[in-house]
Amino acid sequence: MKKMKRIVSAVLACACAFSLFTGCGGKETTADQGNQGSQTGQTGGSTETTDELKGDIVFWHSFTQGPRMEKIQAAADEFMELHPGVNITIETFSWADFYTKWTTGLASGNVPDISSTVATQLVEMIDADAVIPVDDLIDEVGRDKFYENALREMTAEDGNCYGVPLYLNTEAMWYRKDLLEKYNLEVPQTWEQMYEAAKIITEGENGTVYGAAMPMGTNDMLATRWLHLYVRSAGETLITEDGKANLTSPTAIDGINYWVKIFKECSPADAINYNTLDEATLYYQGKLAFDFNTGFHISGVETNRPDLMEYIDCAPIPRVNEDDPVVGVETNTTPLVIWKNSEHPEICKEFIKFMYEEDRYVDFLLSVPVGMMSGIKGVTESEIYQSNETVQNFQHADEVLNQMLEGSTSIGMEYGPRAEAGLLTSQRVIEEMFQDIVMNDTPVEEAAKAAEDKLNDLFSTLG
Amino acid sequence: MKSRHIKAQITSFCFILPALTVLALLLLYPVVTSVFYSFTSKHLIKADYEFVFFKNYIAVLTDPDFWTSFLTNIKWTITSLFFQIVVGFLAALAVDRIRKGKSFFRTILIIPWAFPSIVIALSWKWILNGVSGFLPNILVKMGIVDTVPQFLSSANLAFPVLVMINVWFGAPLIMVNVLSALQTVPRDQYEAAQVDGASPLQSFLHITLPHIRIVMGLLIVLRTIWIFNSFDMIYLITGGGPAGLTQTVPIYAYNVGWGLKMLGRSSAVTVLLLIFLLMVCMLYFRILNKWEKEA
Numbered sequence: 190m191k192k193m194k195r196i197v198s199a200v201l202a203c204a205c206a207f208s209l210f211t212g213c214g215g216k217e218t219t220a221d222q223g224n225q226g227s228q229t230g231q232t233g234g235s236t237e238t239t240d241e242l243k244g245d246i247v248f249w250h251s252f253t254q255g256p257r258m259e260k261i262q263a264a265a266d267e268f269m270e271l272h273p274g275v276n277i278t279i280e281t282f283s284w285a286d287f288y289t290k291w292t293t294g295l296a297s298g299n300v301p302d303i304s305s306t307v308a309t310q311l312v313e314m315i316d317a318d319a320v321i322p323v324d325d326l327i328d329e330v331g332r333d334k335f336y337e338n339a340l341r342e343m344t345a346e347d348g349n350c351y352g353v354p355l356y357l358n359t360e361a362m363w364y365r366k367d368l369l370e371k372y373n374l375e376v377p378q379t380w381e382q383m384y385e386a387a388k389i390i391t392e393g394e395n396g397t398v399y400g401a402a403m404p405m406g407t408n409d410m411l412a413t414r415w416l417h418l419y420v421r422s423a424g425e426t427l428i429t430e431d432g433k434a435n436l437t438s439p440t441a442i443d444g445i446n447y448w449v450k451i452f453k454e455c456s457p458a459d460a461i462n463y464n465t466l467d468e469a470t471l472y473y474q475g476k477l478a479f480d481f482n483t484g485f486h487i488s489g490v491e492t493n494r495p496d497l498m499e500y501i502d503c504a505p506i507p508r509v510n511e512d513d514p515v516v517g518v519e520t521n522t523t524p525l526v527i528w529k530n531s532e533h534p535e536i537c538k539e540f541i542k543f544m545y546e547e548d549r550y551v552d553f554l555l556s557v558p559v560g561m562m563s564g565i566k567g568v569t570e571s572e573i574y575q576s577n578e579t580v581q582n583f584q585h586a587d588e589v590l591n592q593m594l595e596g597s598t599s600i601g602m603e604y605g606p607r608a609e610a611g612l613l614t615s616q617r618v619i620e621e622m623f624q625d626i627v628m629n630d631t632p633v634e635e636a637a638k639a640a641e642d643k644l645n646d647l648f649s650t651l652g
Numbered sequence: 653m654k655s656r657h658i659k660a661q662i663t664s665f666c667f668i669l670p671a672l673t674v675l676a677l678l679l680l681y682p683v684v685t686s687v688f689y690s691f692t693s694k695h696l697i698k699a700d701y702e703f704v705f706f707k708n709y710i711a712v713l714t715d716p717d718f719w720t721s722f723l724t725n726i727k728w729t730i731t732s733l734f735f736q737i738v739v740g741f742l743a744a745l746a747v748d749r750i751r752k753g754k755s756f757f758r759t760i761l762i763i764p765w766a767f768p769s770i771v772i773a774l775s776w777k778w779i780l781n782g783v784s785g786f787l788p789n790i791l792v793k794m795g796i797v798d799t800v801p802q803f804l805s806s807a808n809l810a811f812p813v814l815v816m817i818n819v820w821f822g823a824p825l826i827m828v829n830v831l832s833a834l835q836t837v838p839r840d841q842y843e844a845a846q847v848d849g850a851s852p853l854q855s856f857l858h859i860t861l862p863h864i865r866i867v868m869g870l871l872i873v874l875r876t877i878w879i880f881n882s883f884d885m886i887y888l889i890t891g892g893g894p895a896g897l898t899q900t901v902p903i904y905a906y907n908v909g910w911g912l913k914m915l916g917r918s919s920a921v922t923v924l925l926l927i928f929l930l931m932v933c934m935l936y937f938r939i940l941n942k943w944e945k946e947a
Contacts, residue, residue, distance in 0.1 A: 289910065292697050317697040396800065399783070408891030459782030461805040461894045476783055616911055621896065628807055628895035647912070 243274030244533040246302035246540070249291070251284045257556045264553070268543050275536055295319055302531035303540065308342040308522050308599040309611040311352050315345045316608055320526045322349035326538050330545050334565045336594070339522040342602050352524025353541055354564035356554065358483035359593040360418065360519040361503040361586075368398065368478045368500075380419060380447055380507045383479060387455040390478045401479045402471055403452035404463035405623045410600075411468055412448070413619040414519065417600045418481060419444035421518040423509045428601045428609050434644035436622070436637040443509075445633050449626055461624060481506070483521075484559035484590050487583055503586045505593060517597030522564070547571065559583050562590060612647045683926070689919040696913035708920035718921070720896065721904040728815065728900055729880045735819040736875060737868075740826025747827065748834045758831065765824040773888035776817050780804055805894050814886060814898055821885070822875065829871055833864040869940040876936070877929055901925055 248265065252258055258281055265277040280301070282290055288310060294300045295317060306314065314320045327335065327350055335354055343352035362383070364376060368390050377383035387400025404411035417427050423440045435441055452460065457471070472480040473493035480486070490497050505515045525544075527537045544550065545565070551574050554561050558579035563569050569587075574580060580587060601610025613619075622640035625631045690708055694701040712718050747757050764772070779786050780803040788800045803813045837860060845855045883902040886892065892899035892907075901921065909918025 292910070292913070295697050313697060317699075319697070396783075405893075406891055407893045407896075408887065457783045458802040459805045462890055464891070471783065474784065617907075620893075624893055624895040628897075650912070650914075 241274070242272045242536050242539060244536055245276045245278065246531065246533050246536050247278045247280065248540075249280050249282060249287065249301040249304040251282055251287045251305055253281060253283055257553065257561075260553045260556045264544055264549055265540070267549075268540055271543075272536075272539075275540075277540065291319075298530055300528045300530050302533060303525055303527055303537045305355065305523055306352065306526055308352075308524070308602060308606065309614055311343060311524060311526060312606045312608050313611055314526060315351050315606075319529055320351050321529050321531075321534060322351055323353055323527060323538070323541075324350050326353055326541060329542060330565075334567070336564065336566065338520065338596070338598055339524075339564060342522055342599055342606050343524055345606065352522075352526045353545075354522045354524050355544075356523050356561040356564050357594065358485065358521045358523070358560075359517065359562060359590045359597060360414070360481055360483060360506065361589050361593050362506055363472065363480045363482055363486050363501060363503045365475075365478050365497070366500045366502055368394075376504045377479075377507055378511050380422070380509060383507050384447070384451060384455070387451065387479055391455045398476050398478060399457050399471070400455035400477075401451050402456045402460040402463065402468055402477055403448045403623070404460050404465075404468045405452070405620050405627070406462045406464040406467065407617040407620045407624065409464035410614045410617070410620070411463065411465060412623045413600065413614055415448055415481065416441070416444050416619055418506050418518050419447060419509075421603075422506050422513070422516065424513075424516075426601075426603045427613060428603070428607070430604050432607065432609050432648060434609075434613070434641045434648065436619070436641040436644070437634070440509075442633060442637060445623070445626070445637055448623065449633065452623070452627055461627065484562065484583075484586065485557060487559050487579060487586070488557050491579075498582070502583075503589050505589060515592065517593040517595045519600060520594055520597040521599050524564075548573070555580075559587050559590065562594065608651050609648045612651070613644065616644070616647055618643050618647070686919045686922050686926075689916050690923045692916045694916040694919070696909065696915045701916065704916065708914075708917045709924070711917055712920050712924065717896070717899075718901070718904060721899045721901045724811075724898065725880060725900040725902075727811075728818075728886075728898075729876060731815045732818040732822065732879045733872065733875055735815065736822040736826050736879075737872070739819055739823040741830055743823065743827040744830035744834060747831055758828065762824045762828055764821050765828075767821075769821075769884040770888060772817065772821055773885050777804070777889055780813065804890055807894065807897060810890055810894055811898055814889060817889070818879065818882070818885065822879070826871055826875070829867055830864060833867040834860065837863045865943055866940065869936065869943060873933055873936045873940075876932060880929060881925070 248261075250258075250261060252261060262279055265279055269275055269277055284307070287304075287306075291300055291304070291306075291310075291314075300319065311320070327340070330353070332340070336357065339354040339357060340350060343354065344350045362377070368374075369376065369386070372386070372389050372393055374386045374389065375382075377386050383401070389400070390398060391400040403415060406412075413427070420427055420435075420441055423444075425435065425438060425440045427435055427441070429435050436445070460468070463471075468477075468480065469482060469486070469489055470493075471477045472482070472486060473489045475494050475497050484503075486501065486503075487498075490501055506518045508515070525541050527534050527541075531537055544553070547568065550563075550565070551568060551571055554563055554568070555574065555577050558577050568574065569580075599610065601607065601613045618640050622636045625639075626633055626636045689701075691703055691705055692701045693704050693707075743761055747754060747761065750757060767775075780788065782788060782800055782802045782805060785800075785803075788803065791797045792800055801809065803809050841859050842855055845859060850858070881902055883900075883906065886898055886900060887903055887906070890898045892903045902925075905918050905921040905925070908914050908921060912918075
């Protein structure tokens with residue numbers, strides 16, 4: 190009897206140990222889920238099959254703002270209904286988590302089939318041989334429909350295009366009309382005019398509203414963006430054509446001095462630690478007169494302070510001199526990419542094409558009206574798009590943002606996609622430089638030279 | 653008899669095998685991998701790497717930023733630990749004296765420990781915000797200060813404020829453990845001391861402290877490791893700024909590994925951290941062993 194008990198115990202223990210290993214085997218589970226998904230698709234309504242597409246794909250995206258998540262899910266559901274053999278699993282991460290997720294996932298093969306990304310990360314993905322070219326897909330949708338600059342940022346040295354631009358974001362200067370009116374101020378055209386207006390508002394509002402904020406948090410890249418806006422508006426770039434950092438040119442030094450002045454005279458001192466959310470929240474709460482952001486500011490203000498909606502608008506990025514031409518400075522493209530590990534690139538391509546069908550695409554763009562700018566030309570002229578209430582209320586902003594689109598690129602991508610741009614925006618060297626200047630009173634030229642050297646050292650590690 | 657004993661041992665081993673497997677996978681694998689990668693040029697997202705022997709260690713040990721972060725880390729650990737023990741210990745002594753509602757106060761005081769660090773970080777960031785934060789503005793309204801204090805961006809305040817938040821978070825754990833230890837001290841020893849004319853301070857020094865010092869010692873070991881390795885709270889509140897004033901070694905390692913993507917060099921930082929903490933723990937355990945022998 191005792192012997193029997195021991196045998197049973199041993200068998201149970203082995204079963205426990207075995208279950209540990211079987212628990213790790215996810216492939217079968219996925220297949221089961223896939224079957225369930227397919228069955229759900231079949232019982233969900235239409236069983237019409239247009240082709241023989243069959244398989245499971247995983248789609249990672251970072252569309253957390255607005256009802257975009259629901260729109261993507263609805264498109265996936267519709268696609269699965271049309272193709273009962275296909276199961277699309279959607280996983281959503283914040284932009285910061287997404288980066289950690291794919292970089293660590295690459296080593297273990299745990300990457301999706303399709304994902305959204307940003308241009309600077311796409312360069313890293315191409316460099317790591319993690320994504321596949323999508324030229325055939327772009328040609329099918331219509332290459333000439335896409336903005337040239339956006340496609341250029343997706344194109345690697347081998348001439349292949351690795352991302353399909355889903356939507357664009359252009360930076361503009363956001364301001365508060367009521368505050369300008371209160372202090373009899375015009376919409377600033379130059380950086381100096383913006384400083385003067387910001388100073389008047391800061392002093393007039395006595396700490397309840399700030400004229401502008403100079404965000405320097407080292408857990409984000411806003412100081413880099415602010416300096417880039419100044420330098421690009423003067424026709425220069427932070428990365429030169431030969432791939433070197435440019436922080437010591439007279440324009441760059443002027444830009445650094447300008448933002449230090451803004452920090453000291455118009456900005457909340459806490460901005461030294463600000464990241465994107467902190468900065469945007471200040472504007473959403475109505476505590477900031479001028480800010481630099483995309484059309485996403487509209488939905489942010491609508492959520493936080495709907496009473497301010499009628500007082501916000503945007504203008505082109507200021508210039509150094511009033512007679513300088515108005516130029517687009519920064520546009521960030523959000524492309525969809527297909528991962529090399531995918532077992533079903535054909536499903537991925539079909540699904541992306543499905544996303545670009547006009548009504549569905551416009552419906553997706555309107556989940557954040559004016560915020561997400563179309564990656565395809567002409568789409569926003571459609572009646573559905575133009576009849577949207579937010580689009581109608583923010584027609585001027587929409588026009589400005591479209592004006593800013595021309596000639597603008599992601600930070601550091603002015604001469605095409607390059608890995609240096611990723612280092613420029615991810616290493617916080619410029620944020621540290623600004624903090625060093627304002628905290629330790631380091632002379633601007635000295636801090637700029639040290640930061641430039643540090644960036645060039647980092648660039649040299651790219652090999 | 654002997655074969656029955658061996659069979660029983662095999663059965664026992666089978667039962668602990670799953671736990672051993674999990675431990676091996678979860679504890680040994682990351683350590684071994686880190687040590688291995690620290691001798692390579694491993695990049696976060698590139699597949700190819702080569703052996704570079706001690707190059708990563710040399711690069712780290714000759715980087716002034718590493719040493720600045722290390723000193724900040726030591727300062728962070730010592731000040732946080734010291735104040736956590738003082739506050740936790742005093743709270744435990746106070747709660748131990750309470751006759752009614754002891755469990756209520758114990759529950760209330762443990763609340764900070766129950767919060768996830770992301771909630772703590774974002775809540776304190778909101779409370780201390782230099783524009784709309786509740787605390788800075790109430791200080792101005794009460795007339796204590798003239799201008800809104802910049803708790804998280806001032807060179808003089810950022811570090812002490814982070815320590816204060818860490819004390820608020822960590823002291824309850826010390827309190828609960830010390831309180832449990834205090835309740836194991838035999839009451840008759842206090843009565844005997846009172847009969848012998850011992851003062852409260854003498855009772856504390858000669859009865860209370862010897863009884864709880866092993867628990868305290870273990871708490872110090874655990875808290876030292878946790879505080880030294882803490883990353884999330886500092887990263888989420890200040891990101892290591894302003895101007896690197898709150899950058900500790902874990903944040904430095906993160907920036908090297910995830911920012912520069914130099915996983916090999918980042919692994920070297922973590923191995924150095926491991927060696928340092930092992931040395932500290934060995935010192936602690938030597939003292940603890942001595943105390944146990946004395947007891």
